[in-house]
Amino acid sequence: MAQSYPDPLVRLISALSHLPGIGPKTAQRIAFYLVKTPREEVGELVAALEGIKQKIRFCQVCGFYSEGPLCTICSDQGRDRSVICVVEQPQDVLAVEKSSFRGLYHVLHGVISPLLGAGPEEVALDQLVFRVREGNIKEVILATNPSVDGEATALFIARKLKVFPVRITMIARGLPLGGDLEFADEATLLQAFEGRRELHLD
Amino acid sequence: MGLLPLTRDRCRYWKDEGVLLGSFPFGETDRIVTLFTRQRGKIRVIAKGARKVGNRFGISLDFFSYSSFFLYSGKGLPMLIQASLQESYRSLVNSPRRWGAGHYLLYLVDRCFEMGEPCPRIAEEIKSGWRICLEREDKDIEAMLIKFLLDLIFYMGFTPSFSNCIACQKAVPSDSAFWDNRRGGVLCAECGPGEMLLPPYVLPILRQLQLLPLTTAATTLSLSASQRSFLGQFLTKYLEHHIGERIISWDHFLAKIKAIEVS
Numbered sequence: 294m295a296q297s298y299p300d301p302l303v304r305l306i307s308a309l310s311h312l313p314g315i316g317p318k319t320a321q322r323i324a325f326y327l328v329k330t331p332r333e334e335v336g337e338l339v340a341a342l343e344g345i346k347q348k349i350r351f352c353q354v355c356g357f358y359s360e361g362p363l364c365t366i367c368s369d370q371g372r373d374r375s376v377i378c379v380v381e382q383p384q385d386v387l388a389v390e391k392s393s394f395r396g397l398y399h400v401l402h403g404v405i406s407p408l409l410g411a412g413p414e415e416v417a418l419d420q421l422v423f424r425v426r427e428g429n430i431k432e433v434i435l436a437t438n439p440s441v442d443g444e445a446t447a448l449f450i451a452r453k454l455k456v457f458p459v460r461i462t463m464i465a466r467g468l469p470l471g472g473d474l475e476f477a478d479e480a481t482l483l484q485a486f487e488g489r490r491e492l493h494l495d
Numbered sequence: 496m497g498l499l500p501l502t503r504d505r506c507r508y509w510k511d512e513g514v515l516l517g518s519f520p521f522g523e524t525d526r527i528v529t530l531f532t533r534q535r536g537k538i539r540v541i542a543k544g545a546r547k548v549g550n551r552f553g554i555s556l557d558f559f560s561y562s563s564f565f566l567y568s569g570k571g572l573p574m575l576i577q578a579s580l581q582e583s584y585r586s587l588v589n590s591p592r593r594w595g596a597g598h599y600l601l602y603l604v605d606r607c608f609e610m611g612e613p614c615p616r617i618a619e620e621i622k623s624g625w626r627i628c629l630e631r632e633d634k635d636i637e638a639m640l641i642k643f644l645l646d647l648i649f650y651m652g653f654t655p656s657f658s659n660c661i662a663c664q665k666a667v668p669s670d671s672a673f674w675d676n677r678r679g680g681v682l683c684a685e686c687g688p689g690e691m692l693l694p695p696y697v698l699p700i701l702r703q704l705q706l707l708p709l710t711t712a713a714t715t716l717s718l719s720a721s722q723r724s725f726l727g728q729f730l731t732k733y734l735e736h737h738i739g740e741r742i743i744s745w746d747h748f749l750a751k752i753k754a755i756e757v758s
Contacts, residue, residue, distance in 0.1 A: 314522055407598045408517060408605075412751040441558040445588040469549030478580045480554040 302328070354424070356400035356417050357386050366398060373397075375431040377424065379450060381438055389436060396434075399424065404437060404446040413449065421450070425457050432460040439466050511535060512563040512581065513618050515556055516605045520546060528556060528575065531604050531621070532564065536613040540566060542575040555580040559587050559597055561622050584625040593628045595752035596636045599745055600624045600643060606742050607647055607734065614650050623709050635713035637723045640745050642704050642712040644730040649705075653737040656680030657701050660687075669698040674729075676736040696722060697729070 298306070302324055309320035327335055351357070352364035359365070366372065366386070376396030378389055386398050401416040425433065433454060437443035451461045467485025468477055477485070513532030521527045526545035531537050544550050555562035555578040565577040587597040600621050608614070620643060627639045648654060660667050660683035661675065673687025674680075681698065682690055700722070704712055718726070724746055731744040 407595050407748060407751055408602055410751070441585060441588055441594075444585075445591070445594050448588060449591065472549050478553050478555060480560075480580060480583045480585055 355398045357383050378434045378436050380436050404442045406442045430459050435463040508567050510565055514621055516601050533615040533618045534613055537608045537610050540573045540575045552578045559584040587628055591752050596628045597625050599748050606740055607738055617650055620709050627713050638716055638718055639713040641726045642709050645704055657698055662686035670695040672698050676733050
């Protein structure tokens with residue numbers, strides 16, 4: 294049936310269905326919606342799409358999204374420049390920003406995973422080593438996902454950085470807030486016990 | 496008129512156990528996961544909310560976990576309703592080589608099996624393989640991987656002949672044995688010329704490996720590094736020929752891991 298649509302519509306449906314999470318049906322629905330949308334609104338969308346391709350790039354220092362050579366975080370002089378938090382993906386930066394962390398970041402853009410054929414050269418590790426060697430870094434916080442590959446990548450980074458005089462830490466693993474202890478599995482509990490900390494009541 | 500009893504195949508809910516072969520994000524918080532289960536083999540299911548912190552699946556839906564699953568099949572992909580951990584081999588991550596070997600077992604199973612081909616023995620062997628990776632030395636792990644490849648060939652129904660010539664049925668001495676992947680086995684000195692000549696140690700090792708269980712094969716056989724490397728590549732090529740898919744040999748897989756070890 295799609296063959297009987299005009300060519301521009303077929304092209305739009307095909308282009309939309311390449312987007313993650315959008316199948317042919319959803320692509321069709323969006324395309325029909327756009328056909329009916331006023332020209333100005335579509336123009337805005339087109340301008341926004343062009344904007345991200347023309348202006349958005351990765352920060353030369355940390356690998357987060359930026360408009361210039363440096364992202365807003367790296368160019369913010371009010372941040373603690375002696376601490377780097379290492380994350381897997383740029384969107385993880387936004388998640389960590391919700392916490393009280395006010396240091397710098399380093400985005401790996403992936404994890405080491407033999408199953409996916411991703412070795413150490415596939416993650417942005419050399420830049421991290423360079424920053425630790427050249428900069429006045431006191432602590433590197435590893436905030437990779439608590440998955441097997443995330444942990445293996447964190448351990449690999451820790452091994453790689455141990456030659457430098459920096460403190461290497463990993464964010465705590467264990468029980469999420471709001472859950473019931475009785476439903477926690479043994480591996481999560483084990484990690485929670487390993488990462489237990491002293492209570493300072495003063 | 497009473498309802499017909501639901502058979503195992505018709506039941507929309509079912510319990511199974513197995514391991515995770517791979518996953519990718521789907522939608523906002525879901526994941527599509529590929530499992531290898533005892534009853535249904537390789538299956539792709541949707542795990543709703545699996546990307547959320549504190550989700551109901553937790554570690555049971557990660558690599559190196561042997562878990563029990565409760566699933567529902569409706570329209571489209573089956574849905575994973577519940578998962579609980581039975582055994583965790585997560586500490587494999589502490590050593591790059593063991594972590595790689597653990598992944599290699601999953602890679603082989605994922606590559607060799609089509610969707611919905613059950614093989615409970617292989618599900619069991621993955622567990623045993625992980626245990627060996629955790630407890631034994633590096634050379635034992637490599638011997639285990641060779642035995643795992645051999646078992647994979649056996650359970651997939653491609654067992655080659657290691658004793659008699661596949662052309663004339665004569666017993667083949669190990670010092671003058673030729674090999675033909677296409678016909679699936681050894682050839683004698685009369686039928687074999689033109690095919691690959693096997694090094695004399697290959698057949699005795701393979702015959703012995705066929706008889707040993709995975710758990711003891713690793714320690715019983717003492718193989719040199721070059722023998723392990725040859726056997727691994729030899730069996731990989733054989734498997735590759737029969738399933739028609741490219742398979743990365745352990746040596747190549749290890750090259751990536753070695754980059755992690757040395758740096």
